[in-house]
Amino acid sequence: MERCMITQTQIADYQRDGAIVVRGLFKEWLPLMEEGVAQNMAEPGEYASENAVTQGRFFDDYCNWTRIPAFEKIVRESPAAELVARAMQSRSAQFFHDHVLVKEPGTPKPTPWHQDAPYYFVTGEQTASIWMPLDPVRDASLRLIAGSHKWDKMVRPVSWADDSDFYDKGDWTPVPDPDAHPDDMRVLEWEMEPGDAVLFDFRTVHGARGNTAQARRRALSLRWVGDDARYVERPGRTSPPFPGHGMQGGERLREDWFPMIARDVT
Incomplete structure (x- = not known):
């Protein structure tokens, strides 16, 4: 694997499409991911959710990296920060938050189509999530x-x-249904193995089918921001909320809460 971990073609694809897949880069980090996800599920944080499923289980939780050592090691020492900085075409990569998503076998509930950006108090064109499955994924990718x-x-x-409104107000476009309009929208979807990763912009609309397979689908997602990211007010409590952060509109995210992991990436 080249030191840069990502080709110029992949960077161009990320800028054009808002998402790419990177193969095998996180394979050696899988034991730590499994350790961290297991701890997170055994000791859920204050934001943990079961997502109101009536069949199977869809667990998710976020903002646990400061209390789960395996996650902190991945954030600080894995190739993630440099990878996203290059994809974003940013000189820096600042960590925003971690997110664990687990769909147990026989969980038909899909992850609805959405963008992450409206839920966040971050605006900017240099943002990236890394979505890393811990299990082989086919239809539940x-x-x-x-x-x-x-x-x-x-x-x-x-x-x-x-499916209720997250905020009381806002000027939004309706939630799309690309499956109903396949000629109007191009859907990116990859079969993946543990160690692979999808990178996508906070503004890229995404979702996932339910997990009808016989195996669970665990995923760890790490969220990052780049040089141009700034705090922005939303019309209500964001997700994650980060109460007491004290930031004002137009400011960079405070580094004592959101550490700068990569600097001067060229």
């Missing part, structure tokens, strides 16, 4: 709408539990 990070309006954020 991440699905992303190519080019949606360049849409004029962001997609209406909704509650995953009941």
Whole structure:
């Protein structure tokens, strides 16, 4: 593997489509990922959710890296920070938060189509999530709408539990249904092995099917921001909320809460 870990073609694809897949880069980090996810599920944090499923189990939780050593080691020492900085075309990569998502076998509930950006108090064109499965994924892989990070309006954020509005107000575009309009939207979707990763912009519309397989689907996602990311006010409590952060509109995220992991990436 080349030191840069990502080709110029992949960077161009990321800028054009808002998402790419990178193969095998995190294979040696899988034991730590498994350790961290197991601890997270055994000791859920304050934001843990079961997502109101009536069949199977869809667990997710976030913002646990400061209390789960395996996650902190991955954040600080894995190739993730340099990888996203290059994809974002940013000189820096600042860590935003971790997110664990687990769909047990026989869980038909899909992850609804959404953008992450409306839920966050971050604005900017240099953002990236890394979605890393701990298990082979086929039909339950991440699905992303190519080019949606360049849409004029962001997609209406909704509650995953009941599809209700996440905020009381806002100027949003309706939640899309690319399966109903396959000629209008190009969906990116990859079969993946443990160690692979999908990188996608916070503004890229994405979702996932339910897990009808006989094996669980565990994934760890790490969220990052780059040089141009700034704090922005939203019309209500964001997710994650980070209460008491004290930041004002237009400011960079405070580094004591959101550490700068990569600097001066060229």
